[in-house]
Amino acid sequence: MPSYLNELIEQIRLADALDIGIVTLLIYVGLVWLRHRSTQSLGVVIVLLAALYVLAGWLEMYLTTMVFQYGIIAVIFSIIVIFQQDIRHGIERLVSSRWLRQSKHDSADSGIIDTIVETVAVLARDQIGALIVFPGREPLTRHVRGGVLVDAEISEPLLLSIFHPKSPGHDGAVLIEDSRIQQLSLHLPLSSNLMKVQGSGTRHTAALGLSECCDALVVVVSEERGTITIAHNGELTELDPAGLAQRLEQFLASQTVTSNLRGESGWDRWCMRFAAFSLAILLWFLFAYQTAxxxxxxxxxxxxxxxxxxxxxxxxxxxxxxxxxxxxxxxxxxxxxxxxxxxxxxxxxxxxxxxxxxxxxxxxxxxxxxxxxxxxxxxxxxxxxxx
Missing domain, CATH: 2.170.120.30 (RNA Polymerase Alpha Subunit; Chain A, domain 2)
Incomplete structure (x- = not known):
């Protein structure tokens, strides 16, 4: 074994290995977070600032380095103010991950999914507007308003009666959680992305708005066109009843403890873990490892x-x-x-x-x-x- 490898192994302490492990975990969490659109802009800003600081130190740009050293508090405060929604959304994603708490969702019974899909198909056929919300791991309380607590069993007659045009709560959304109808007449936040909802109504705008704020999945039935659309992760996708059943099964299964994180494949997650570990090793060599x-x-x-x-x-x-x-x-x-x-x-x-x-x-x-x-x-x- 080369002498420099022997020297390196002798100098690495248990604290150094723990140091690298903690930084690897932090980088991995950051990479998972930055994969979502809502936080990509914040990630780009942080990476650019970090690259500029490293470049300034390398080239001995004293004025730029001094600005960073004395203005770091102002920079951090500015980032918090400008990207407060992204930061809050990212923290919600982190605390709702399956590592930090157990999932409150049970895998949905196939009969319940069939009931929901059949009801949605009937509503689409009769061109009756509907909004059905399936929460993910992130809390909904901050994003929705109103609502009437019902805590009822899921059935086609009940759902049809809720969305009947003469029903008082037919314009609101129904919340389905733990295989039960928990609330009805919920008001969802409206999206400001008019390009994605062009030609659609208020229900699609509300569904898209909620999917931009959290990881919930929203099913929309168009009153004008009789189409079925789902809103998830800030995207609208039009489906037929068979496609809806498949997406609901995948989404509800992804909320269980044994599911993949955020729907990512095992290969993607291993690639991110390797990238996080490699970056942590590089940072350790650059800033912690010294032979002098x-x-x-x-x-x-x-x-x-x-x-x-x-x-x-x-x-x-x-x-x-x-x-x-x-x-x-x-x-x-x-x-x-x-x-x-x-x-x-x-x-x-x-x-x-x-x-x-x-x-x-x-x-x-x-x-x-x-x-x-x-x-x-x-x-x-x-x-x-x-x-």
Whole structure:
């Protein structure tokens, strides 16, 4: 094995491996988050700012580096203000992931899906408008308004009566959760993306609006055209009853604990994990791994322990020692100088009898990554007397 590999393996600590693992996890979560349209703009801004900062340091652009160093708080505050919706949406995606909480969804019974699809087909045939919401892992409370709690079993007659044109709540949306009709007459947020809803009505605009805010799936039946459309992840897709049944099965299955995260394939997730690990390794080599050896001298106190209560150390006595340490810059950065001391043991001392004690052997709390090159004084002559 080449000598530099041996040197690298010897320098890697358990803390370094844990450091790389944590950064890998953070990068992977960021990559998963940035795959969604709602956060891509924020990701591009962050990447560009980071690249500019690294370039400024590499080319020794002092003014730009100083602006970053002194203006980082203002930059972070500006990003939070400008992209607050993206940040909030990303946090909701993170806390609703299957790693941080168990899914509250059970896999839907095929009979329930058949009932919903048959009802939607009847509504489309009779050109009766309808909105049916299937929540994902992200909370809906912040995005919807109104609603009447019903908590009823799913049945075709009940759904048809809810969306009947003469029903008071037919213009609102029905929320189906845990294989039951939980609420009706919900009001959904309207989308501002008029290009996608061009030629469609308010129901499609509301369905698209909710799918842009969270990971819910919304089924829309057009009152004017009698078509069936689903809104999911900010996209509208027109389907027939068979296609609707397939999409509902896939969506409801994706909410279970054993499903793939956000519908991504295993290959995609492994590629992102490898990319996150590679980037974490690169960052560690760039900012944490250093081969240069430094030598520094520090002043540490000399303390006297376990001295009898009525004894004192005779004057003159040494109060400080100069300790020269050797190690990497990384080891010195995490060094706590205040924790290092020369702690001399006086338990076996006799009155008036001088004793020569080694300061090097009494040196405490020196990190294993650093070695002691020299200590002055190397020996201390101690005499104790009665108070």
């Amino acid at each position: 050896t430094l030598q520094r001298t520090i002043i540490v106190p000399i303390e006297y322990r376990n001295l009898a209560e009525d004894w004192v150390v005779a004057e003159p006595r040494s109060s400080y020692a100069e300790v020269t340490l050797v190690g990497s810059d990384k080891a010195f950065k995490i060094l706590d100088v205040s924790a290092i001391a020369v702690s001399l043991e006086l338990k076996d001392m006799q009155l008036g009898t001088p004793k020569r004690l080694s300061t090097e052997q009494a040196l405490t709390n020196v990190p294993s990554e650093l070695s002691v090159n020299e200590i002055v004084p190397r020996w201390v002559n101690v005499v104790v007397r009665q108070k």
